[in-house]
Amino acid sequence: MIFILFSAFLLCLQLVTAIPLTHTSAKSDSRISHIAHNTLTRRYFADRSDGSLYGEYSGATLKRNLGGLERRDAGNSCTNLSVEEAKELPGWSKLEQYAKDTWGTRSWNIVTNPNEYLDRGATACVDGGVVRVQMDGEPTCNENKGIISGSMIGTNGSVKLSYGQGYSSSASWSVTKTTSLATAAILTAGVEIPDIVKIGGSVTTTTTFENPNVKGFETEVNNMISQEMIMDQPDGKTCVGTINTKSCNVGGKGSIRTVASGFVWFNYDDKRAPNNDPEGGEHYKYAANIESVLSLDERSGWVDFRGSMQADVKTDYSAKCT
Template identity: 35%
Template sequence: MFSLTAFFLTSCAALSAAAMPFSQLTKFLPSDVAHVGLDEDRREFVAYRRDGSLYGRFPVDDSANNSFTKRDPTCGDLSVEQAEGMPGWGAITKYADDKWGTRSRNIVTNPDGYLNRPAQVCVTDEVIELSFSADPVCQTHTTTTQGELVGTSGTVAIGVEQGFNTDTSYTVTQASTLGMDTTLEISVGIPEVADVTASMTISTSVTNELSSTFDVSYNDVSTVTLTMNAEEGKKCSAIVESKTCNMQAKGQIRYLATGWIWFNYEDRTEGHYKWAAHIDSILSKDDRSTFAEFRGAMSSDTKTAYKGTCA
């Protein structure tokens, strides 16, 4: 029977024999591969493990390297200036210094030749849970809706609304140093608060810019038909009880750097002019993250009960 080890080695051999764009190559690299050199003479990518040992050589497919890949709505391009705001930026440059030296070089992200394997900043796929700074302040009120006779049967049908809705504007009070001015999609989690809100997750878009605003809206209010028998000479109505609550809410969005940073040297170092360092393999999640914070006064309206009367 074909073993998993044999299958893996056969797959690697096939990859080595086939020219491929950088994006395809990096999909198959194991997590301990932390940097890739570009052998411009042989037109090969040379992949190395973090300990410096050679992993493999892979032909370059120039026809695919310049193709643009559609970005995920939760990600945006990462510039060098933004990458310098990562807590672990010093570890990235030290990695390059230790591996390839400190001689003259320029550092770039998203070079034109490799647009299909960008350095990006993404909001993580974890739900951003709101927290409340104090107990909700609530007011209860009632509304009355009059009914009309249906035909000549003496039956009255009244439409009453039931459910929960919220429409809150939040303000970014601290912007992340990663992905400035970039609008990305996030998922906001509203926790359950007894008699005020149900637990739910809402998708919205946020711009990583100080004092920018974004809305978090949810509406599951529907109309329920209340049918009553009206005695002759009596009028019927429906009374709906609603509770409006206000809460000071806040949340924190993690912006996470991912991808490759290129170190382009004027002279060959360790055999190559160009080296790409893998952010994900070199830095921990916290060392490649910064946060944006937002606050707002969350308002919710819950239509809690109704009853019909005829008098």
């Protein structure tokens, strides 16, 4: 009977995979450092960094209670992170050393986004913040007062004046530096255009770009409002409108940050316990949480761009008959 129980215990150990990661509970300041998955019972065991049990979960309750530990889903601003891309991270050597210090060296196979743990994968995403474009020098501007001619309406002497007021800007950008993260991906980023024509604030737009990009990309903002005015034109007089137009041009530059997050798997050729718990459970597969080990800069890549911006503002419309 003792032999049967011991054999069953060994079988359970073989069916457990440990997933190191970090989470701060609202109820506790202790950090969760590992999650072990018993594929026989389909239960998850979350441990604190001091080795104490944080909680036991089914797959559904794990996702509901500790869902913040999962990787971000790939979307318009994300793509799956490959092993090759992970190895190009500025902090890759630090992540690799973390694995050696935590679980040992010897032979391993490094994997990202394994089919058996798709919710513990890795992504590269455009940073959620808005990309602020910087001006290269001072804008070159021209101002003029434009004349708007009217068109007659019917036979009662009325004239219609059509005009536009507001702000518009456009820019063409060339990519001067690409990143090894999110290669061959089409990504979306928010871009903040500086206040070139002094309207009282910057404007934000969204752009889509491909990495790596050899063609560049464009940004455009159009807040022009089409308006019209109908006036009674006295006999012998002509009614016209005027509007002030200010146009400015300036060079600009910016950088789009892409950030790696999620898990990198270190699959060892032999079972082993963590270095800090040599008598603990032995497993083949361990996964390091990228954002727990690396700083933001250590897990980031940059797409640098440079180009020219043009902005127009039309204001102070007036009309008179002379």
